[in-house]
Amino acid sequence: MAGGQADSSIAGTLELIGDRWTFLILRDAFRGIHRFDELQHDLGIARNLLTDRLHKLVDHGILAKHQYCAHPPRYEYRLTAKGIDLSPALVALKRWGDKHLAGGEPPIVFVHDQCGEPLDQTFVCWHCDQTVTPGGIRSRASR
Amino acid sequence: MAGGQADSSIAGTLELIGDRWTFLILRDAFRGIHRFDELQHDLGIARNLLTDRLHKLVDHGILAKHQYCAHPPRYEYRLTAKGIDLSPALVALKRWGDKHLAGGEPPIVFVHDQCGEPLDQTFVCWHCDQTVTPGGIRSRASR
DNA sequence: GCTCGTCAGTTGCGAAACGCAACCCTCTGG
DNA sequence: CCAGAGGGTTGCGTTTCGCAACTGACGAGC
Numbered sequence: 001m002a003g004g005q006a007d008s009s010i011a012g013t014l015e016l017i018g019d020r021w022t023f024l025i026l027r028d029a030f031r032g033i034h035r036f037d038e039l040q041h042d043l044g045i046a047r048n049l050l051t052d053r054l055h056k057l058v059d060h061g062i063l064a065k066h067q068y069c070a071h072p073p074r075y076e077y078r079l080t081a082k083g084i085d086l087s088p089a090l091v092a093l094k095r096w097g098d099k100h101l102a103g104g105e106p107p108i109v110f111v112h113d114q115c116g117e118p119l120d121q122t123f124v125c126w127h128c129d130q131t132v133t134p135g136g137i138r139s140r141a142s143r
Numbered sequence: 144m145a146g147g148q149a150d151s152s153i154a155g156t157l158e159l160i161g162d163r164w165t166f167l168i169l170r171d172a173f174r175g176i177h178r179f180d181e182l183q184h185d186l187g188i189a190r191n192l193l194t195d196r197l198h199k200l201v202d203h204g205i206l207a208k209h210q211y212c213a214h215p216p217r218y219e220y221r222l223t224a225k226g227i228d229l230s231p232a233l234v235a236l237k238r239w240g241d242k243h244l245a246g247g248e249p250p251i252v253f254v255h256d257q258c259g260e261p262l263d264q265t266f267v268c269w270h271c272d273q274t275v276t277p278g279g280i281r282s283r284a285s286r
Numbered sequence: 287g288c289t290c291g292t293c294a295g296t297t298g299c300g301a302a303a304c305g306c307a308a309c310c311c312t313c314t315g316g
Numbered sequence: 317c318c319a320g321a322g323g324g325t326t327g328c329g330t331t332t333c334g335c336a337a338c339t340g341a342c343g344a345g346c
Contacts, residue, residue, distance in 0.1 A: 009246070010237045010240060020161060023157055086235075088231075088238070092231040098152045107284065112268040115268060119275060127260035128258050137230065138256040140252055
């Protein structure tokens with residue numbers, strides 16, 4: 001993995017979700033935590049920041065605010081398709097932590113919903129029909 | 144992808160590398176930018192912060208400081224194996240940005256170093272011997 | 287019909303992190 | 317011997333964050 005220039009989709013992505021809390025809010029959204037107070041208690045984030053981060057995520061179409069109770073108005077924040085597309089990133093971070101941060105057994109594993117066996121996250125070359133390790137990756141200008 | 148409790152390898156990982164700059168420093172390290180001044184110019188980060196982040200990354204064994212010139216002493220910061228293991232996370236963020244942030248052609252693509260064809264990042268179930276989309280993932284307590 | 291509790295926020299203030307510019311030191315080249 | 321590059325450190329003002337208190341609309345219990 002070498003070479004390249006202004007590879008700024010990473011920078012752009014991080015501008016949206018790259019602060020201390022947003023990733024954790026998204027992790028919780030994946031874990032089924034959708035309501036303001038649940039998020040606040042689970043994360044220990046300041047309430048004003050949670051308000052702010054949720055609004056930002058909604059503005060960018062990563063979460064959708066949807067009313068689950070009319071009177072009194074109560075809202076849930078759920079992942080959109082765009083939000084669900086972030087799961088590979090969350091998984092990659094989790095796997096790195098599991099491997100490199102002390103702590104023995106990872107508390108959670110990701111499994112295939114059809115067979116229940118653990119999943120692996122890999123790079124695959126469809127041309128050679130084989131999986132590729134991080135060392136076998138090169139970057140190239142697209143055109 | 145549902146359920147689960149204190150899944151904190153993500154939180155732990157983000158505590159190390161989850162601030163505004165560290166991810167970008169690592170991205171640059173993957174791109175072949177290894178020296179203090181190169182990083183400072185490329186990122187526009189404040190010099191004191193860069194010093195601080197680099198030291199933290201070295202302390203955690205993600206980068207290694209290695210002297211490339213004895214007199215005067217000059218140093219480079221290079222990824223360790225632990226650092227290289229973060230590439231799936233970087234790739235996932237880049238791919239998300241390429242897909243969801245306006246901007247047409249991604250400036251860089253990742254290709255297989257053996258054949259030069261683009262790579263895909265996927266989940267695979269070795270048990271069923273098939274690839275799995277984000278929607279086909281479930282999480283489960285490990286034991 | 288008054289109090290208690292829940293959910294979803296907003297406001298205000300002190301503390302920590304950040305951004306910027308200036309400075310330092312060791313060399314190397316002209 | 318002066319300029320410039322590389323690799324930082326120091327100091328100070330501004331932003332952001334963390335925490336706690338307050339609001340406000342309900343609903344449940346008595």
